[in-house]
Amino acid sequence: MRALGERARAAARVLARAETAAKDAALLAMSAAIERNRAMLLAENRKDLEAGARQGLDAAMLDRLELNDARLASMAEGLRQIAALPDPVGEISDLKYRPSGIQVGRMRVPLGVIGIIYESRPNVTADAAGLCLKSGNACILRGGSEAIHSNRAVAECIQEGLKQAGLPADAVLVVETTDRAAVGELVRMKGHVDVIVPRGGKGLIERISGEATVPVIKHLHGVCHVYIDERADLEKAARVAFNAKCQRYGTCNTMETLLVHHAVAEQILPMLGRMYREQGVELRVCERTRAILGDAKPATEEDWYTEYLAPILSIRIVDDLDQAIDHIAQYGSQHTDSIVTEDITRARRFLREVDSSSVMVNASTRFADGFEYGLGAEIGISTDKIHARGPVGLEGLTSQKFVVLGDGHVRS
Amino acid sequence: MRALGERARAAARVLARAETAAKDAALLAMSAAIERNRAMLLAENRKDLEAGARQGLDAAMLDRLELNDARLASMAEGLRQIAALPDPVGEISDLKYRPSGIQVGRMRVPLGVIGIIYESRPNVTADAAGLCLKSGNACILRGGSEAIHSNRAVAECIQEGLKQAGLPADAVLVVETTDRAAVGELVRMKGHVDVIVPRGGKGLIERISGEATVPVIKHLHGVCHVYIDERADLEKAARVAFNAKCQRYGTCNTMETLLVHHAVAEQILPMLGRMYREQGVELRVCERTRAILGDAKPATEEDWYTEYLAPILSIRIVDDLDQAIDHIAQYGSQHTDSIVTEDITRARRFLREVDSSSVMVNASTRFADGFEYGLGAEIGISTDKIHARGPVGLEGLTSQKFVVLGDGHVRS
Numbered sequence: 001m002r003a004l005g006e007r008a009r010a011a012a013r014v015l016a017r018a019e020t021a022a023k024d025a026a027l028l029a030m031s032a033a034i035e036r037n038r039a040m041l042l043a044e045n046r047k048d049l050e051a052g053a054r055q056g057l058d059a060a061m062l063d064r065l066e067l068n069d070a071r072l073a074s075m076a077e078g079l080r081q082i083a084a085l086p087d088p089v090g091e092i093s094d095l096k097y098r099p100s101g102i103q104v105g106r107m108r109v110p111l112g113v114i115g116i117i118y119e120s121r122p123n124v125t126a127d128a129a130g131l132c133l134k135s136g137n138a139c140i141l142r143g144g145s146e147a148i149h150s151n152r153a154v155a156e157c158i159q160e161g162l163k164q165a166g167l168p169a170d171a172v173l174v175v176e177t178t179d180r181a182a183v184g185e186l187v188r189m190k191g192h193v194d195v196i197v198p199r200g201g202k203g204l205i206e207r208i209s210g211e212a213t214v215p216v217i218k219h220l221h222g223v224c225h226v227y228i229d230e231r232a233d234l235e236k237a238a239r240v241a242f243n244a245k246c247q248r249y250g251t252c253n254t255m256e257t258l259l260v261h262h263a264v265a266e267q268i269l270p271m272l273g274r275m276y277r278e279q280g281v282e283l284r285v286c287e288r289t290r291a292i293l294g295d296a297k298p299a300t301e302e303d304w305y306t307e308y309l310a311p312i313l314s315i316r317i318v319d320d321l322d323q324a325i326d327h328i329a330q331y332g333s334q335h336t337d338s339i340v341t342e343d344i345t346r347a348r349r350f351l352r353e354v355d356s357s358s359v360m361v362n363a364s365t366r367f368a369d370g371f372e373y374g375l376g377a378e379i380g381i382s383t384d385k386i387h388a389r390g391p392v393g394l395e396g397l398t399s400q401k402f403v404v405l406g407d408g409h410v411r412s
Numbered sequence: 413m414r415a416l417g418e419r420a421r422a423a424a425r426v427l428a429r430a431e432t433a434a435k436d437a438a439l440l441a442m443s444a445a446i447e448r449n450r451a452m453l454l455a456e457n458r459k460d461l462e463a464g465a466r467q468g469l470d471a472a473m474l475d476r477l478e479l480n481d482a483r484l485a486s487m488a489e490g491l492r493q494i495a496a497l498p499d500p501v502g503e504i505s506d507l508k509y510r511p512s513g514i515q516v517g518r519m520r521v522p523l524g525v526i527g528i529i530y531e532s533r534p535n536v537t538a539d540a541a542g543l544c545l546k547s548g549n550a551c552i553l554r555g556g557s558e559a560i561h562s563n564r565a566v567a568e569c570i571q572e573g574l575k576q577a578g579l580p581a582d583a584v585l586v587v588e589t590t591d592r593a594a595v596g597e598l599v600r601m602k603g604h605v606d607v608i609v610p611r612g613g614k615g616l617i618e619r620i621s622g623e624a625t626v627p628v629i630k631h632l633h634g635v636c637h638v639y640i641d642e643r644a645d646l647e648k649a650a651r652v653a654f655n656a657k658c659q660r661y662g663t664c665n666t667m668e669t670l671l672v673h674h675a676v677a678e679q680i681l682p683m684l685g686r687m688y689r690e691q692g693v694e695l696r697v698c699e700r701t702r703a704i705l706g707d708a709k710p711a712t713e714e715d716w717y718t719e720y721l722a723p724i725l726s727i728r729i730v731d732d733l734d735q736a737i738d739h740i741a742q743y744g745s746q747h748t749d750s751i752v753t754e755d756i757t758r759a760r761r762f763l764r765e766v767d768s769s770s771v772m773v774n775a776s777t778r779f780a781d782g783f784e785y786g787l788g789a790e791i792g793i794s795t796d797k798i799h800a801r802g803p804v805g806l807e808g809l810t811s812q813k814f815v816v817l818g819d820g821h822v823r824s
Contacts, residue, residue: 011768013741013765016764016765016767017761017764017765088792090764094532096786097786098784098786100779102775102779102784104784104785104786107764107771108762109767111797111798112767112797153516157536178742194797195797195798204765215798217798233820234546235820236819236820239820239822240818240820240821240822242822243822243823244822247822247823247824271478274459294628309794329425338816340820351519351815352428352429352502352519353425353428353429355425355428355521355524356813357812357813357814358814358815358816358817359519359813359814359815359816360815360818361815361816361818362817362818362819362820362821363514363816363817363820363821364817364818364821364822364823366822367512367514367816367818367821367823368814368816368824372510372512372514372516372823373510373515373516373814374508374510374516383607384627385523385524385607385811386523386606386607386627386629386798386799386811387799387811388800388811389811389812389813389814390813391814399797399798399799399800399801400801401767401768401769401770401771401801401802402769402770402771402780402785402801402802402803403763403770403771403772403773404750404770404771404772404773404775404779404780405772405773405774405775406652406772406773406775406776406779407648407774408645408647408648408652408653408752408774408775409652409774409775409776409779410651410654410655410656410659410775410776410778411655411659411776411778411779411784412659
């Protein structure tokens with residue numbers, strides 16, 4: 001692993017100064033290679049699928065592992081989209097003259113070497129390599145052992161693209177070993193790796209952030225809230241609260257707990273309760289909510305902390321905005337929370353006081369996403385406090401150094 | 413320590429939404445309290461100085477520990493300056509409409525709880541508390557045991573200021589125990605502490621970043637370079653190279669190694685050599701430099717890695733810009749490096765390719781400083797890659813969350 005780290009570091013220096021045109025040419029060549037090698041990719045993927053079926057992987061896992069024509073097309077399209085994004089590297093901002101006569105500004109620069117650790121989905125190999133490359137970073141990719149053939153095959157297409165564009169092959173390194181100890185080593189290689197991005201289930205992410213000494217960009221889970229305020233437009237409230245839960249169940253920005261101001265609870269909950277039940281969403285509710293939706297299951301303390309990732313929703317009636325904010329501070333995961341209100345003062349308070357990576361007014365939590373935010377693509381979502389919060393796109397894979405321009409200036 | 417962490421976390425929530433006027437009032441009241449309590453502060457400091465003398469602290473250490481009228485005045489003035497800085501918290505930037513109809517922007521928010529670990533200088537207590545407060549963060553301050561009376565006395569003035577402004581006393585917590593284990597606990601209290609800023613010698617910082625599981629904003633050392641290019645204006649080169657070494661020896665942004673393009677070495681080195689020697693600077697040089705400055709001491713491999721913090725300078729002649737950049741990549745500490753050249757292409761390459769927190773053209777490395785950069789004040793300098801690089805001011809103690817504004821928008 002250390003040898004791999006040194007190769008990545010050397011490649012990172014070349015990539016940091018690579019021209020935008022070369023990086024884009026590589027991305028387009030990778031995309032073309034994936035389209036050209038469709039048969040090979042599907043054949044290699046089949047080996048993983050067969051091995052997975054023999055090992056008894058469950059249906060959801062096999063589904064995540066599978067490549068097909070549509071998924072390959074979207075992998076290739078993803079790389080073309082990254083090529084079309086503006087290059088963040090080298091951007092100079094805030095260049096200003098200081099009283100001493102020097103000009104001081106900031107230049108956006110790559111982080112260096114990024115370690116990506118992920119499970120099953122082979123498309124991450126192409127996505128992550130593309131984002132790291134465009135942001136001028138070398139990357140070390142460590143996919144799940146169950147996807148090893150697929151990942152190797154995708155890596156071949158990536159290597160072809162790098163070669164065609166004259167960029168170093170070591171810019172994208174795929175860890176070939178399926179040895180688990182390799183991960184433990186990767187996340188502790190300070191000096192060789194600048195940041196680790198784990199992508200996968202909560203178990204993987206907890207394990208990695210527990211072991212890592214290299215900084216980690218991650219989110220553990222998404223316990224997202226919608227709070228329907230006393231001053232909400234109830235039509236908008238129903239629309240947002242329904243979409244936030246039902247548009248997709250398994251995503252981290254799906255609402256898991258609905259908070260409702262007591263003054264509007266009797267008006268809106270019966271209608272919302274019906275809508276959820278028609279969708280087959282199980283409700284787990286506080287006592288006051290039970291008084292309105294008689295037959296719903298009582299929520300336990302544990303429920304308020306839970307990311308269901310399933311058609312289950314907990315509902316709590318609160319006394320006021322303060323109690324809603326307190327609930328989110330106590331039980332939330334600092335991912336995404338939304339208020340529905342027409343009251344600008346309450347909206348402003350919610351935006352300022354809720355300490356989550358995305359805070360929203362009158363919008364579905366499902367919007368918390370790199371594409372929806374206009375970042376182009378995301379390598380992940382961060383619920384950490386330092387560096388990047390929320391969806392992490394190309395900019396989150398860079399930082400800013402200071403540039404100083406003088407004309408022989410010295411300090412007195 | 414955990415109880416302390418919980419108190420700090422609760423205070424952080426209040427501070428995050430505190431109005432600018434309240435924070436500024438607290439800073440001014442702290443400043444006034446320091447001026448009013450001068451006699452008490454000097455008396456408490458005297459206890460530390462006497463204990464230090466008894467324990468045999470060296471003269472430099474005792475000097476750092478000492479408070480006097482001038483130092484107290486500058487502590488008070490520092491707090492007034494922080495009050496005068498613009499409040500970074502709540503600033504919304506890049507608020508743009510997306511095709512879906514939602515508006516997406518970023519809001520600057522405090523990090524939460526900051527742990528500051530520092531040695532001897534009691535002025536850090538006031539500086540750090542002021543910067544954390546203005547940026548909306550609670551802080552836990554752990555000073556050196558040798559300064560415990562001084563730090564407690566300064567903390568009293570800080571508490572007085574917080575009280576007068578109606579802010580929670582727990583916004584600034586001073587660790588009263590001198591037990592070393594407390595530091596080990598503080599730097600591992602993920603969940604209670606959001607970032608650690610160590611301030612002090614290399615030993616302290618190495619120990620802390622080795623133990624910490626909480627993210628650390630730090631720089632280990634400053635091996636800063638000036639590279640005099642073939643196309644340099646030699647008059648500027650001499651001025652910059654002299655200032656970068658001799659304006660102050662003990663600071664992290666002082667030049668430790670001078671790199672000179674071979675084509676101008678014979679012209680400039682004899683003059684520079686004279687200037688340094690007149691200042692009593694010891695030179696340690698490469699073989700080619702020795703051929704020009706015959707009597708200088710040969711540099712060892714170790715010298716190129718060394719931060720002297722003293723009137724010692726290593727000098728190396730290089731073949732070209734590439735060799736200069738390679739030298740800096742290998743031996744430097746990613747702190748501050750400067751090129752002297754009139755050639756814009758070489759200047760642009762140096763700015764882009766040298767991966768240091770500050771890169772400069774025709775300016776003394778001594779400018780790498782929060783005040784000189786217009787940040788107002790700095791809590792430290794970071795040579796890390798993620799979050800903040802270079803001098804860290806108020807903005808470095810914040811991050812940005814996403815804000816989304818809609819009108820009942822849902823995702824389709």
